[in-house]
Amino acid sequence: MTTAGDELALLINPSAGRGRGARAGRRAAHRLAEAGLTVRTLAGRDVREAADLARESVEDGVRALVVVGGDGMVHLGLQAVAGSGTPFGVIPAGTGNDFARALGLPLRDPDAAADIVAAGALREVDLGRTDGQWFAGVVAAGFDAKVNDRVNRMRWPKGPRRYDLATFAELGVFTPIPYHLELDGEVLDLDAMLIAVGNIASYGGGLRITPGAELDDGLFDVVVVAPVSRATLVRAFRRVKHGTHTVYPFVTVHRARQVKLDAPGITAYVDGERLGPLPRTFDVVPRAQQVYAPAAGLP
Incomplete structure (x- = not known):
């Protein structure tokens, strides 16, 4: 039986990068599954629903939260994971992708970005905080x-x-x-x-x-x-x-x-x-x- 702790939550912004987010999300989900990971795919209809899905998945105890999108999705995801101990991943699919760029992630190759998540190498990074909000950039x-x-x-x-x-x-x-x-x-x-x-x-x-x-x-x-x-x-x-x-x-x-x-x-x-x-x-x-x-x- 699969438990939340076995699942990786993949949160997709379908509109990121003028539609690239949906395509990148499908490719990343397939690649992660091929690597033997159990993927819980999430897609909010709007920002509020996406934030709720991210928070609920972390509270549920997923093994990691991975967002598909740009810096806005990074910002949204960090509000859910920061301080929780849950690892965080990014499949770049936005127009800016500056946090992904800082990490050295492939910006135009969702398969390669998913491979980095599947490999499991983790890096500890600083975050900023202002009035209760976390930020990366x-x-x-x-x-x-x-x-x-x-x-x-x-x-x-x-x-x-x-x-x-x-x-x-x-x-x-x-x-x-x-x-x-x-x-x-x-x-x-x-x-x-x-x-x-x-x-x-x-x-x-x-x-x-x-x-x-x-x-x-x-x-x-x-x-x-x-x-x-x-x-x-x-x-x-x-x-x-x-x-x-x-x-x-x-x-x-x-x-x-x-x-x-x-x-x-x-x-x-x-x-x-x-x-x-x-x-x-x-x-x-x-x-x-x-x-x-x-x-x-x-x-």
Whole structure:
């Protein structure tokens, strides 16, 4: 007789990656079953149902929770597993996949990602925590967050073009933001174009905004971009893909275990999700979660 402890819960976001999630989920379920694992396949009709299914499966005592989707599904799954002792896995199938990228997972091959889960190698990684929510990635809280706000108000066009148009529109009206920043108790009051708080190196599908951030060092990397002209900001962002923007003198990098951040009119985003308005306190929880990762990437 199969018990919950024998089952691996596979939570699928069917709409992830404009439909890639459903296809990736089917392939991953088949591959895991071929490896001899008992798979409990779950698919929520909406975010709330998916969150309930994740939580219920962990409470039921499944051997692991594996999500199929992007960073939003990672965020959802972490709310269920973090602190429970249940291992966590990711089959990348979203548009960003930054947490999967940080783990060194194959981003376009669900079979290979499922093989990593089946192999069973686990890595302990840090997570962030704010107001009771867990997160894995980079907190956006500046120009980047304003672009997200604008994207969420737009109904056209669909896809990446919406972000391009929102970025250009925001550039036309954006002014530096007055921040109150505390890094492990050190107080900084400053104007900046953005402040990013990173548990991993990238957000937005490989934009390496906090390029030195590591998943297991017990610290956030905090990148501050000082006030510059719009043209200079555009030039800097062209280098973010490669993480080389930190060479500019107007970009500074700090490291801290706790970050307190406040600014008027700024909504914070993380893992592709809206967190809510500042002020907020962000804490690193070292080695908070066991995740399936390539064995070669383990210490």
